[in-house]
C-alpha cells in the first residue's frame with residue numbers, strides 16, 4: 001500500500017530503501033517526542049510521552065471500549081461514503097447528460113458547495129439526534145460535492161469519437177455506459193472518491209464532537225473532560241489510521257483499475 | 265479467394281445481376297452557424313455496388329468526414345436521401361481519422377469490441393480477434409496497451425477492429441493520414457491484400473492521389489467547400505496491385521488526370 005502523496009517513480013530497490021528511511025524517520029520522530037515530553041518541562045498532562053500513549057492504548061484495547069468507538073466511527077464514515085457516492089454519481093451522471101437538468105439544478109449545486117457542511121453540522125445533529133444517522137448524513141453531504149463534480153467532469157470529458165465508434169457499431173445505451181462512459185470517467189471519478197474518503201472521516205468526527213453517544217470524536221470529548229490526555233492522543237491516532245486506511249484502499253483500487261494509464 | 269474471381273469482380277457487368285447496395289441521391293449538408301449556415305456538402309449523388317472500393321478524394325474541409333458520418337448514420341443530411349439495399353442498414357466497420365482506440369483496453373480487447381457488442385461468447389471472440397491480429401501482423405502485441413503502440417500499429421489495430429465483425433460496408437476516413445510515407449505505402453499494400461482476401465465493399469476518404477489510385481476501383485473527386493462531386497474516374501488498373509504499379513505509364517496518366525481536376 002503506497003500512500004505517500006509525494007510518490008515519484010522508483011526502481012524497486014530504491015523503493016525498499018525509501019521504505020526503511022520512512023520507518024527510520026517515524027522512529028526518530030517518536031524518540032524526539034519522548035525526549036521533548038520528558039525534558040522540555042512541558043507538563044505531561046499537555047504532552048504525554050508516546051510510551052504513555054501506547055500503554056493507554058493497550059489498556060483501552062483490552063477493555064474493548066476503544067474498538068466499539070472505532071467501529072462506530074468506521075461505520076459512519078463508510079455508510080456516509082456509500083450514500084454520498086451513490087447519490088453524487090447518479091445525479092452527476094444525469095447532470096452530465098442533460099443540459100436542461102444542469103440549468104435547473106445549478107443554483108442548488110452552487111449553493112450546496114458554498115455552504116460549509118461543518119458549519120451546518122450542529123443543525124443536522126439537532127435535527128437528527130445524537131445517534132449515527134446524523135453523522136452518516138454529515139459524511140454523505142461532505143462527500144457528495146467532490147464526487148458529484150468529478151463525475152460530471154469525468155463524463156463530460158468522454159471523447160465524442162468513442163460515442164461515434166459505439167454508434168457506428170450500433171451499441172445500446174447500456175453498452176455505451178458500461179464500455180465507454182464508466183471506464184473513460186473512472187480516473188477522474190476515483191480522484192473525487194479519494195478526496196471524499198478523507199473528507200468523510202472529518203465529517204464523522206465533527207458530527208461526533210458536536211453531539212454523539214459513541215465514536216472516536218465522542219471518545220476525544222470524554223477523555224478531554226476526564227483529563228485523560230493520553231486517551232485523546234490514542235483517539236487522534238486511530239483517526240489518522242482510519243483516514244490513511246481508507247485513502248490506501250482507494251489508492252489500491254485506482255492502481256488496479258487504472259493499470260492502462262502511464263506510470264505516474 | 266482465387267485470382268480469377270478477383271478479376272471477375274472488378275470487371276463484372278454491373279447491369280446483369282448486381283444491384284447497388286447503396287444509393288445516395290442529391291445529398292446536401294448545411295451546418296447551422298451564425299451567418300446563414302456552413303454549406304459542407306452540395307448535391308452529392310453516387311451508387312455503390314457490392315465489393316466496390318471507392319475513394320473520395322478532396323482537399324481539407326471538402327466534407328469528406330461529414331460524408332462518412334452520414335453514411336454511418338452518425339449525422340443526418342440536411343436534404344437528400346441515402347438508400348441501402350433492401351432498406352436495411354448494413355453492418356458497418358469504420359476506421360476514423362484518428363485511430364480512436366480505447367486506452368483502457370489492450371490490443372486484443374480493442375479488436376474484439378465489436379464482437380462483445382454482439383454478445384458473442386468470450387472464447388470465440390478471442391479466437392476471431394487472434395485471427396485478425398495475425399491478418400494485420402500484430403502477433404505478440406495482443407496484451408499491449410494502446411499507449412505503447414506506434415501510430416502505424418494503432419491504425420492497424422483500428423483496421424482489425426473495423427473488420428472483425430465481418431461488416432458489409434467498410435468506411436475508412438484517411439486511415440493513414442497520420443503515418444509517415446514509408447509506413448503509409450506499406451499499409452496500402454496491406455489494406456489491398458486484406459480487401460482482396462475479405463472481399464468487402466469499401467468507401468475510403470483521402471487527399472492523396474497515389475493512395476486513391478493504388479487502392480480504388482473508382483475515384484470521386486470532391487471540390488473545395490461546399491463539397492461537390494467534380495469528377496468520377498474509373499481506375500482500370502489490374503489487380504492485385506503491388507508497389508510497381510505506381511511507376512507504370514497508365515498509373516501516371518490517371519494521376520495526372522486527377523491532379524488536373526483538383527487544380
Ligand SMILES: Nc1ncnc2c1ncn2[C@@H]1O[C@H](COP(=O)(O)OP(=O)(O)OP(=O)(O)O)[C@@H](O)[C@H]1O
Pocket residue numbers: 295296302304322323324325326327328329330331361471489
Ligand atoms: N459538427 C459540425 N458542426 C459544424 N460544422 C462542421 C461540423 N462538422 C464539420 N463541419 C464543417 O464542415 C466542413 C467539412 O468538414 P469535414 O470534417 O467533413 O472535412 P474533411 O473533408 O473531412 O476535412 P479533412 O480533410 O481536414 O479531414 C468544415 O468546414 C467543418 O468546419
Ligand SMILES: [Mg+2]
Pocket residue numbers: 328329330361437
Ligand atoms: Mg476529415
